[in-house]
Amino acid sequence: MWSTYDDYYKWLLSQNTEPGDMRLLFGLVPAYPVFMFLGICLVILITVIQMNKRKIPLRELEIGIVIIVPIGIIGGTFFGKIFLNNYQSWSNFYKVFFFWQPGMSFFGALLLGSAAGFGWFYKRSKVTQISMWVYLDLILVNILLGHALGRWGNLYNQEILGNPVSYESISWMPNFIKHRLFYFPNLMYYENPLQPGKHIYDDPLWFQSIYLNGVLNTSITDAWKNSETGDSLTKLLTSKDLFQYRSPLFLIEGLGNIVLWMLITFGVRNINRFSNKGNNPWKLCPEAYPCLWNPKFKTISEEKLKDWYTLAPVKYRKVKVKTENGETLELTMSLRSVWNKAYYWVEPDYEANKKLYAEIEEWKKDLYKTTLKYQNDKKQLKVKLEKMKLEFNKKYKFTKQSLQNQLKEDYKKSIIVEKQKLAEKKAEITKNFTFGERYLGFNPYGKELEKANNPNNFIVARSGIASGSYILGYGILRTILETQRQATEYMIPNHVVANFLVLSLIILTGIFIIVMAQFVIPYKWREIGWLYEKTY
Numbered sequence: 001m002w003s004t005y006d007d008y009y010k011w012l013l014s015q016n017t018e019p020g021d022m023r024l025l026f027g028l029v030p031a032y033p034v035f036m037f038l039g040i041c042l043v044i045l046i047t048v049i050q051m052n053k054r055k056i057p058l059r060e061l062e063i064g065i066v067i068i069v070p071i072g073i074i075g076g077t078f079f080g081k082i083f084l085n086n087y088q089s090w091s092n093f094y095k096v097f098f099f100w101q102p103g104m105s106f107f108g109a110l111l112l113g114s115a116a117g118f119g120w121f122y123k124r125s126k127v128t129q130i131s132m133w134v135y136l137d138l139i140l141v142n143i144l145l146g147h148a149l150g151r152w153g154n155l156y157n158q159e160i161l162g163n164p165v166s167y168e169s170i171s172w173m174p175n176f177i178k179h180r181l182f183y184f185p186n187l188m189y190y191e192n193p194l195q196p197g198k199h200i201y202d203d204p205l206w207f208q209s210i211y212l213n214g215v216l217n218t219s220i221t222d223a224w225k226n227s228e229t230g231d232s233l234t235k236l237l238t239s240k241d242l243f244q245y246r247s248p249l250f251l252i253e254g255l256g257n258i259v260l261w262m263l264i265t266f267g268v269r270n271i272n273r274f275s276n277k278g279n280n281p282w283k284l285c286p287e288a289y290p291c292l293w294n295p296k297f298k299t300i301s302e303e304k305l306k307d308w309y310t311l312a313p314v315k316y317r318k319v320k321v322k323t324e325n326g327e328t329l330e331l332t333m334s335l336r337s338v339w340n341k342a343y344y345w346v347e348p349d350y351e352a353n354k355k356l357y358a359e360i361e362e363w364k365k366d367l368y369k370t371t372l373k374y375q376n377d378k379k380q381l382k383v384k385l386e387k388m389k390l391e392f393n394k395k396y397k398f399t400k401q402s403l404q405n406q407l408k409e410d411y412k413k414s415i416i417v418e419k420q421k422l423a424e425k426k427a428e429i430t431k432n433f434t435f436g437e438r439y440l441g442f443n444p445y446g447k448e449l450e451k452a453n454n455p456n457n458f459i460v461a462r463s464g465i466a467s468g469s470y471i472l473g474y475g476i477l478r479t480i481l482e483t484q485r486q487a488t489e490y491m492i493p494n495h496v497v498a499n500f501l502v503l504s505l506i507i508l509t510g511i512f513i514i515v516m517a518q519f520v521i522p523y524k525w526r527e528i529g530w531l532y533e534k535t536y
Contacts, residue, residue: 035153036104039146040069046142056531060124060135067120072113073099079108106147107491107502114140130531133464133517137269140467144261144474151254155180160253161246162484170245182245253481260473268469272343272460273335281342284456289342291333299330310345343458344534352452357528360445370429371438381422388414436524446523453536463532464517472510479503 044065051058077099121135154160158180170178222232282294288307290300299321307314316331333341392411399407429438436442443449454460482490482503490499528536 033099035150035156036073039149039153042149043139043142043146046145047139050138050142054134054138054531056130056134056138057128060121060128061139064117064120068113068117071116072109075112076104076106076109078105079111080105105491106150110143129527129529131463133462133467133521134531137463137466141261141264141470144257144264144470148254148257148261151250151257154250155248155254158182160250160485160489162249162252162481163247165245165247167245170248173248177248177251181248247484249481249484253477256477256481257474260470260477264466264469264473269461269466270336272458273339275459279456279458281338281456284342289333289338290331291335291338293335293338299332301328301330305331309347310341311347312340312345314341314345342456343454343460348453348535353528356445356448356452360443360528363444367433367437370433374425374429377422377425381418384418385415388418440524442524443526445528446526449526449528449536450522453534460533462517462522464521465514468510468513468517470510471513472507475503475506475510479507 044061047061048058051061074097078096081096081098117136117139118132122132125132125135151160155177161181165181170181173181280293282289282291282297285306286294286296287300287304290297290305292298299319305316314333315337316333318329319332320327321330388411392407396404396407434442434444437444478491479500482499487494487496490496492499492502522532526532526536530536
């Protein structure tokens with residue numbers, strides 16, 4: 001973007017950069033657009049791989065990318081710049097949408113991008129019969145990898161540094177990291193000898209005079225003296241002791257994101273593979289699941305193996321086993337194959353599901369007819385009450401005064417009777433259908449669906465758990481790191497209370513999603529035939 005240091009620093013000074021905060025000293029081209037683009041590509045690539053693995057069509061993702069990515073970028077640049085002083089004037093406000101300039105908020109991008117994704121995939125889930133939570137689990141968690149890559153862009157840009165540290169404490173780090181862990185010293189106190197009474201920072205071309213072709217011009221910098229200490233600018237620029245070194249907060253956050261992605265992808269999503277101690281497949285049927293964890297059959301001969309048809313072929317591994325008659329080949333399984341055979345790839349009971357499907361469809365028809373009839377009754381009552389009012393007004397005008405009170409009483413009683421009839425109809429609906437079934441989309445057959453598809457009552461991580469774990473985990477990680485940041489680098493810059501309040505809400509949101517996804521949604525909103533953690 002800039003061909004010379006002069007052009008670069010003209011732009012940098014135009015952004016109202018604070019004196020001493022010269023983070024981009026040795027980089028002519030900012031890295032954040034490049035790393036942002038690479039991070040987005042990485043998220044898409046990993047998501048495509050995972051969706052292909054689950055045989056999920058990519059059409060919705062392809063269209064979703066076109067919708068979500070631009071909206072996310074707009075959210076990132078808007079919320080990243082709107083709190084900065086130099087963008088709050090009406091003359092500069094339009095620049096909050098310049099995403100190629102510094103000032104991108106990850107939370108802003110996540111907020112608007114997630115809202116757009118939620119709306120798009122919720123709408124498409126009605127067509128594809130794939131739960132919206134499946135889509136979110138496959139996309140949201142992978143944002144951690146893209147975000148980690150973006151933190152390397154912050155490293156290149158010399159941004160988001162933590163609390164001050166000594167040079168000795170970071171001397172063990174490689175140079176490409178260590179040499180980007182300082183903030184430039186405050187230059188506003190150095191007088192410009194070419195313009196007496198002014199500081200060097202007041203001159204928009206000061207950097208060109210300090211550096212010639214990228215080499216420090218000591219003859220000029222020696223002439224510049226600190227008005228307070230008398231030290232030359234050359235001494236300041238070449239002394240490591242005078243630089244303010246900071247802890248690599250961006251690097252810690254990037255590594256934390258990678259660790260969190262691994263914990264969710266290989267840990268949380270597979271919690272059932274490690275947690276079913278009292279209720280596991282090899283305990284229910286030892287001959288069907290030979291594996292390292294099976295105390296009876298670590299391996300088993302092909303003749304003794306209990307096998308059955310599954311929706312996908314189960315992988316067995318042949319191993320050599322010594323017996324009294326010599327060596328023989330027997331079968332064993334990985335933990336992944338055990339659970340695929342026991343839970344994920346089990347062929348559903350089509351007859352039972354067919355019967356259950358018919359019952360659910362009949363219930364939906366009854367609910368629809370009853371609701372439609374009640375709505376029509378309400379409309380008819382409204383029309384009837386209007387007619388009764390008109391008739392009452394006509395009679396009232398031509399009725400003797402002595403009989404008017406009686407007429408009023410009869411009219412009120414008629415209204416009460418008609419409303420009572422409608423109330424009785426409503427009570428009948430309430431008796432047959434709960435509030436949640438009528439207005440929140442509850443499925444009263446949710447528990448039966450769960451029992452039909454998980455007859456052995458295995459503990460499994462439901463769809464939505466990964467999304468909730470991402471929000472919870474990153475909220476905790478960011479809260480810890482935020483205590484090491486400067487107030488100007490908070491999620492909400494210079495607003496301590498608001499910043500930590502929002503982070504607390506993010507953590508609570510993650511907990512709420514986990515609880516709902518694991519203990520409520522499977523029993524309230526499940527639909528037969530849809531793809532969740534397995535097809536129902």
